Amino acid sequence: MPDDKKNRSQDWYGPVNKDGFIHRSSMKALGLPDHVFDGRPVIGICNTWSEFNPCNSGLRTLAEGVKRGVWEAGGLPVEFPVSSLGEDQVRPTTMLFRNLLAMDVEEAIRAHPMDGVVLMGGCDKTTPGQLMGAASVDLPTIVVSAGPSLSGRYRGKTLGSGTDVWRLSEDVRAGTMSVKDFMAAEADINRSIGVCNTMGTASTMASLIETMGLSLPMNASLPAVDARRMALAHLSGIRIVEMVKEDMTLSSILTRNSFENAILANAALGGSSNAVVHLLALAKRVGVPLDLSDFDLGAEVPLLVDCMPSGKYLMEEFCYAGGVPAVLNSIREMLRDAPTIQGRSIRDTAAEAECYNDDVIRRLDNPVLAAAGIRGLKGNLAPNGAIIKPCAATENLLQHEGPALVFSSIEDLRARINDPDLPVTADSVLVLQGCGPQGYPGMAEVGNLPIPARLVKAGIRDMVRISDARMSGTAFGTVVLHVSPESSVGGPLALVQTGDLIRLDTQAGRLDLLVDEAELEARRADWTAPTNLAERGYVRLYQDHVLQADQGADLDFLVGSSGATVTRESH
Template identity: 70%
Template sequence: MKKPRRSAAWYGKNDKDGFIHRSWMKNQGFPDHAFDGRPIIGICNTWSELTPCNSGLRVLAEAVKRGVWEAGGFPVEFPVMSLGETQMKPTAMLFRNLLAMDVEESIRAYGIDGVVLLGGCDKTTPGQLMGAASVDLPTIVVSSGPMLNGKYRGQDIGSGTDVWKFSEAVRAGEMTLKDFMGAESGMSRSAGVCMTMGTASTMASLVEAMGLSLPTNAALPAVDARRTALAHLTGKRIVEMVEEDLPLSQILQKPNFENAILMNAAAGGSTNAVVHLLALAGRAGVELTLKDFEIASDIPLLVNCMPSGKYLMEDFCYAGGVPAVLAELRGSLRKAKTVLGGDIAAYADGAECFNRDVIFPLDAPLKPAAGLRVLRGNLAPDGAIIKPSAASEHLLKHEGRAHVFENIEDMKATIDSPDLDVDENTILVLKGCGPKGYPGMPEVGNMPIPRKLVERGVRDMIRVSDARMSGTAYGTVVLHVAPEAQAGGPLALVRTGDTIRLDARAGVLDLLVDEAELAARRAAWVADAPHYTRGYARLYIDHVLQADKGADLDFLVGKDTRPVTRESH
């Protein structure tokens, strides 16, 4: 016997409630037969002019609708909060959980049978998936896609990655301000997300590797007609998923997460993937911890894209994209169901690489053992992470004197001082930038190199913080130190002059200070007063989990799939 459609409780009854639900929808011109019991598909759209990455999603929404109608469904588009990574203060990450709440409650409250998630910019993809996982309807993702390659003076330039390089060159006197400003317009030439392997393209790649989208979703440029065609096919497929009763929970299983971790390593993906995957697993009821990320420690870097390489997402697309990488990883991939109903291995069937300088073979990789490293020690008892593929090899094992910035304002005010007592062996430490401390855990962990060192040619040094960094950034940067300083973690106790030991290959991050001295510091420590005292930000500060738990809100972990029984009339 076929399971009754969820939408029938809204639109299938011949009583007052059914009358009201249908009649109000008909003011948009929908005919009677649209309510004949066909699947009603929600299109969850994060389009916004304040989120430039997602500015092309209206076009994709129309394509999804065509596919839904073709398959015999009834598409209905609805908006949710949009998170413009480069546009929001204090940080878009503060609002990821709010977007997840918006998505969850919208899906639960409306009479839909399945949902297509339209997102792209860094936090929109994980936020939408977190919300959808907590309701567990048939769900599929269409990403907005990357921008076209940036161009400046005949060269390809990548969003984020080249911004950091150009900015440091200006500070070093190697690039004029006029030239720096001249690159601005050539950087972003079309709709779409960062065209480097930043967080947005990383999450799109992981979504594809997890089987949450159709093949090729990650890398097709935003303005490529093939992305519009893929959106059409996605609309068709979501109707079939409803007919097959294929909910999100069947795809969000431990093996799917493990495949995402493997893909992140091979692609040189963003460190932000860690907090997003941990949070999503918490919603899905999957036991995922930082230790699980160690399964990819020996996976080599195969994708030669910025910031770990030299190419951009448009090149990655033309070289074969995610399917070509999955083909290389076939021997390591876990057996895992996808939105197509079969195993993820089918995404690699027939896949070819068309440019071996962009996607390297597994037996001759770009870099060996490129997976994210999980660090532990008395400075990070609950863990921290580092991205070796974007770091300087000679700094991955290092012992040095700490210079501490107590907060982001302290860092900004003093980083360019000629009197700053630092050299290239110093370890820069930034406090107060974790989930509670900032709040929201901003992308400031890749602190600028002090001007006095930049002018001497130094381009990398070890930096340690409870913050995140942009997926487009690079350097020997230790991130997500947990517990954070504001929560009373050992990071709060570090003082300028202390010695810190990093051994990334061995997974060690230690503060070399006598335990008796640390105990005395701990007894004298007092948390800073919260930066925000009202509204959602205060709710966030009071309930956010630490980075090693995904920085979700404690009361949002898990799901609630109970049917809505109370009527609105």
């Protein structure tokens, strides 16, 4: 920043008049002395702490570390709250409210006298929601994540939050585990605060943020209760003050190369399929061209991280093995040259990293899988695209043709999935309609449909499943997700009937409904749009304006940015 350029906050705190008096006087109620309004950078600490969100409940304490760093660097830290979206507590789905959080963050940053912002989140939608909002304002920005919880421990075995819930639940349905034993695991799977201890969406997004250069190294993997996370928060507080002085805005870090690096890293990490919809939305906020086909960049990247749900270890072991920096070191020849908040290239940062356990973070010549990246699919069943996560799937199902068994809604699924007379075989393709962005509403994590009860009891643990929904980043299976356009707006998924043949060819990137076009046209003529629009409030606003999954499922009027300028004063 040029020496003669004043900080944005001085429009509030600098004037020697009535308005300046009111702004300074109000803040002095906090016990702040005169000299902190001397033009120093004001740093907003955007906190998603909530007791309804145990993933993020450590952020209240962690914010104190950020404040220490800001004070040390000569800034003024001011903490403020925004919506907190606890993945395990919110109904019907936190994805419905990701865009609301983004609006909350955007307007809070723009409206308040801050020169830079520290985003404190962790749970699945808090990180992308905060970043989307901050990107539309474009101040200097750094991310401090909540961190993963400790590894689960149950009767001498390791348990991963989310991933092992699905597995144990299926064991109960199969009759191989008692309900009593299942319930006994409840307190053992989450032994501390922090996000899921698997490479679910929360840890995936934190890892990709680190890859994109928006946080300090090791931010993604240090456990929530590790003292080194408090030290990282302190250092982040120092760095954000420096970034304000350097005028290092968020848009200067979020380049096309940064997004490509995130796609490459997601493949090597075995990261969540939800990264797709979040990266697409974030790219639209900063004006970086990105579409579903770009995710094929990761198609041939090897899976290097042996972490649940695509492997066996948990985030604790991943951290101790070297975390994201070690992975980036392994793939550094693939990485694009891109800036970081440290003021240096991500490739230079990666070159200094070491791996301390090559069973957890594999070498390139010994990967978990030779090719692991999320694949985009297109065809007459998904004209605008769909996705599949091969590293979480059963290999022999990645090319599959079988008859559809259609569920018209999540309620229909739950009513019939345990019917012993359900007309289904292991070759059937389970199809779920009505669960896309508008239809659910919110595109819930229900895409990993349960295996029909009678097949579970016969030992079947995976089938091809297709929907316009998402699935948890902790989930697994041969699951086709984010089918676009969704069924509720008349996409071809709405036309599928039980018995129709469906062909999945992951290698070719194809998803096709093998029904004559004339028959599909006749069905389309008979199709009636569902009448599930909310009558009022945010949900109606969301349903009226949400974009489809291939566009990031943002609200159409939130795409792009409005900057940080506020032209009218408050008094």
